[in-house]
Amino acid sequence: MQRKNLEANGWKVSDTAEFLNLSPEEAAYVELKLALSKALQELRKSKKITQVDLAKRIKSSQSRVAKMEAADNSVTVDLMLRSLFALGASRKKVVGMLG
Amino acid sequence: MQRKNLEANGWKVSDTAEFLNLSPEEAAYVELKLALSKALQELRKSKKITQVDLAKRIKSSQSRVAKMEAADNSVTVDLMLRSLFALGASRKKVVGMLG
DNA sequence: TTGAAATATGTCAAATTTGACATACATTTG
DNA sequence: CAAATGTATGTCAAATTTGACATATTTCAA
Numbered sequence: 001m002q003r004k005n006l007e008a009n010g011w012k013v014s015d016t017a018e019f020l021n022l023s024p025e026e027a028a029y030v031e032l033k034l035a036l037s038k039a040l041q042e043l044r045k046s047k048k049i050t051q052v053d054l055a056k057r058i059k060s061s062q063s064r065v066a067k068m069e070a071a072d073n074s075v076t077v078d079l080m081l082r083s084l085f086a087l088g089a090s091r092k093k094v095v096g097m098l099g
Numbered sequence: 100m101q102r103k104n105l106e107a108n109g110w111k112v113s114d115t116a117e118f119l120n121l122s123p124e125e126a127a128y129v130e131l132k133l134a135l136s137k138a139l140q141e142l143r144k145s146k147k148i149t150q151v152d153l154a155k156r157i158k159s160s161q162s163r164v165a166k167m168e169a170a171d172n173s174v175t176v177d178l179m180l181r182s183l184f185a186l187g188a189s190r191k192k193v194v195g196m197l198g
Numbered sequence: 199t200t201g202a203a204a205t206a207t208g209t210c211a212a213a214t215t216t217g218a219c220a221t222a223c224a225t226t227t228g
Numbered sequence: 229c230a231a232a233t234g235t236a237t238g239t240c241a242a243a244t245t246t247g248a249c250a251t252a253t254t255t256c257a258a
Contacts, residue, residue, distance in 0.1 A: 015223085021221095024184075025144050025184035025185050026184075028184040028189070028190050028193075029177075029180055029181055029184055031190065033182060035248095042239085050204060050205085051204070051205065051206095052204080052205095055247090056114060059247080060247060060248095061246090061247050061248055061249080062204085062205075062206095062248095063205090063206080063207075063208090063247085063248075063250095064245095064246075064247065064248090064253080065205090066204095066205055066206050066207080067206085067207085068124075069139075069205090069206095070206075070207090070232085073257065074244085075245080075246095076175055076176070076177050076215095076244090076245065076246095077175070077176045077177045077180060078175050078176045078177060079245085079246085081128055081131060081176060082124065083137045085124035085125075085127040085128055086124050087122075087178075090150075091127050091130065091131060091197075092198075094206090095105070095194055095197050097134065098190075098194050099191075099194050099198070105231095105234095116239095127253085138215090147253090149233085149234060150234070150235065151234075151235095151236090158215080158217085159217060159218095160216090160217050160218055160219080161218095161235075162217085162218075162219080162220095162235090162236080162237075163215095163216075163217065163218090163233055163234095164235090165236055165237080166236085168235090168236095169237090171237090173214085173215065173216085174215080174216095175214090175215065175216095177215095178215085178216085180230075197238085
C-alpha cells in the first residue's frame with residue numbers, strides 16, 4: 001500500500017521515517033534517496049527525455065530507471081548519482097537538489 | 100602509484116578527471132566519492148573514533164572503513180552515506196560537506 | 199474509444215559489493 | 229628501541245545490485 005492510498009484513506013503520514021519506523025540514520029539515508037529519485041525524475045522530464053532514452057545513455061534498462069525514480073530499494077545511490085550526472089547535472093546542481 | 104608520489108616526482112596533477120582521463124560524468128561521480136571519503140575521515144577523526152569503532156557501529160569491518168576513507172572503487176556511495184549518518188551527521192551537514 | 203507510447207512491476211542469472219579475515223605497514227606510547 | 233594500537237591492502241565466499249526481459253498498467257493523442 002502506498003502513502004498516497006493511506007492518506008486518501010484518512011491516514012496522516014508525516015515523513016518516511018515515522019512511516020517505516022526506521023532508526024534516525026536509516027531514515028536520513030532513505031530520505032536522501034527519495035530526494036534523489038525526485039531530482040532524477042524532475043531533471044529527466046525537464047529535458048523531455050523518456051526512461052528508455054535515459055536507460056540507453058547510462059547503458060541500463062527502462063525498468064531500472066523506473067525503479068530509480070520510484071526509489072526502489074533494489075537501487076543504489078551510486079546508480080542515481082551516475083544517472084544525474086549523465087543527464088548533465090553538475091555537482092553543484094546535484095548538491096543543490098539535495099540541499 | 101599515488102598522486103602524492105607523482106607530485107613528489109615532479110608531476111602536476113590538477114584533478115582526478117584529468118589524471119584518470121574519465122568522461123565528465125564519470126569524473127563528477129568519482130570526485131563526489133572523493134569528497135565523501137574525506138568528509139567521512141574528517142568526521143570520524145573529529146569524534147576521536149577509530150576505524151574499528153566505526154566498523155562496529157555500522158556492522159562492518161575495519162578494512163571496509165579503511166577502503167571507504169581511501170575511496171576504494173570496491174565501495175559504494177551508499178555505504179559511505181550510511182556511515183556518515185551513523186556518525187551522527189545530519190542531511191544538511193552531509194550536503195554541506197559535499198557543497 | 200482505441201491503440202500506441204511511456205511507465206511500472208516482477209523475476210532472474212550475472213556482475214558487483216559485502217563483511218570477514220590475514221597480514222603488512224604506520225603511528226603512538228612507554 | 230619495542231610493543232601496542234591504529235590503519236592499509238589483498239583475498240574470498242556470501243550477499244546485494246545489475247541489466248535484461250516479460251508483462252501489466254498508465255497516459256495521451258487521434
